[in-house]
């Protein structure tokens with residue numbers, strides 16, 4: 475059985491970037507539904523007992539992939555944030571050096587990341603991942619997909635499904651994405667490299 479992850483902060487901790495109301499629905503309703511759905515789908519599916527990443531790599535397009543993918547995506551998403559005053563505001567070490575090498579500056583990286591999030595048609599996720607050779611890549615993943623499908627190691631993601639921002643930002647996806655940097659904990663992102 476898969477279980478709903480506990481958030482490592484209080485519901486109001488990410489305000490005003492993400493309201494307690496949005497977080498409560500996003501975690502307690504949307505993510506809970508994906509967990510419940512996957513638990514119902516697994517018996518007899520051949521995917522019982524597998525780690526989420528393995529299911530996402532192996533499952534064909536369909537309900538098992540979609541629900542496992544959304545749990546994996548949201549687990550990485552929710553655990554990369556902290557209250558704005560508690561986060562490491564900039565990356566350091568190898569991650570900072572690689573961003574500098576490929577984009578020239580953190581600001582240039584953020585600009586491309588946000589643009590790819592804004593430009594993703596419909597529902598999905600924008601990701602920063604690492605390739606096998608250590609280079610970084612920004613990808614757009616439709617629906618429930620995750621960069622592990624492409625053999626990449628996922629590091630950072632912004633959820634561009636409307637449920638992630640509609641209560642707080644309505645249709646202003648770009649404003650939401652640019653605000654999210656305030657709560658990204660770069661220490662967590664680095665730890666995934």
Ligand SMILES: [Fe+2]
Nearest residue numbers: 633635637638
């Ligand atoms: Fe979401």
